[in-house]
Amino acid sequence: MKEAKTQVNKVLNKLIPLYAHVPIGIKYVTPFQLVVGVILSAQCTDERVNQVTATFFDDFQTAQDFAQLSQAKLEKMIKPTGFFRNKAKNILGAANMILHDYQGVIPNSMKELIKIPGFGRKTANVILARLYEINEGVCVDTHVMRLSQRLRLTKHKDPIRIERDLMAITSQKHWETLSHCLIWHGRKVCKARKPNCTECVLNKICPFAPAPFAGSSV
Ligand code: SF4
Structure with missing residues (x-):
């Protein structure tokens, strides 16, 4: 749990500057x-x-x-x-x-x-x-599931359990930000079939990244 908390903070520190200001993908007015x-x-x-x-x-x-x-x-x-x-x-x-x-x-x-x-x-x-602007949980979609597993924020595969794990290791004020950042990073960089680990800002802290990146600054 302590390791996962440290890991999620590192992930947020890297991803917030990249994605926190990006609007959600769905366009709407009302x-x-x-x-x-x-x-x-x-x-x-x-x-x-x-x-x-x-x-x-x-x-x-x-x-x-x-x-x-x-x-x-x-x-x-x-x-x-x-x-x-x-x-x-x-x-x-x-x-x-x-x-x-x-x-x-x-x-x-x-x-x-x-x-x-x-x-x-x-x-x-x-x-x-x-x-x-209410944080009552973490939105777990296919990107959040994949990245949470690759980054070892959870060992689970079931979205309800993944959500529980992410809520336990992340401060409540960041629940929405975490899912938002993971979704955008999953779309743009950490794609399901071909994650672009070479260009990824998380490659030094990601256990899933290939050598020589993996774990180099954990
Ligand atoms: S290093 Fe690779 S596997 Fe890890 S988060 Fe980045 S793109 Fe995904």
């Missing part, structure tokens, strides 16, 4: 558009999500706007993001629940957010951090 973007981003790149939402975000901004859509029409609008039937069902379910149970205002607690269709802890963490 809170409910963030909900839509996050739901659509499952199994889809942010670039594709942004291309698709750009075609209708001017006309559809609130939970009320989306709740008026038929399932068939919404499916057609979001089809290029994949898994469009399920995503349309979740967006409509989320719009209706937020409209009728929360008077159109997206709730600001994990307990309530995870009851919304299409929401898991990952989605809820993004919403809490971005809309309300």
Whole structure:
């Protein structure tokens, strides 16, 4: 635990200057558009999500706007993001629940957010951090999972356990920053198939980096 705490602090010190100021990949203006973007981003790149939402975000901004859509029409609008039937069902379910149970205002607690269709802890963490600046957990996506393992911040493979490990070793004020930085570093440098260890600012502290980098300043 102590080693992992030291390691995560080193990781944050290196990554915060690179990524803390970079906005999240999903483009949105209104809170409910963030909900839509996050739901659509499952199994889809942010670039594709942004291309698709750009075609209708001017006309559809609130939970009320989306709740008026038929399932068939919404499916057609979001089809290029994949898994469009399920995503349309979740967006409509989320719009209706937020409209009728929360008077159109997206709730600001994990307990309530995870009851919304299409929401898991990952989605809820993004919403809490971005809309309300609340750190209630660490958003664990595929990049956070991979980098946490490579950097030995966790030994687990299950996202819930990884989140628990990251929360235990990182100060709460940095939970959102940690996932944000790991996501961007995973996209740009530490890619799944070809991590660019030569150019990586973490190569001296990363156990996964090949010689001569690995562990050279741990
Ligand atoms: S050194 Fe390589 S494996 Fe380690 S974080 Fe950087 S890119 Fe990823």
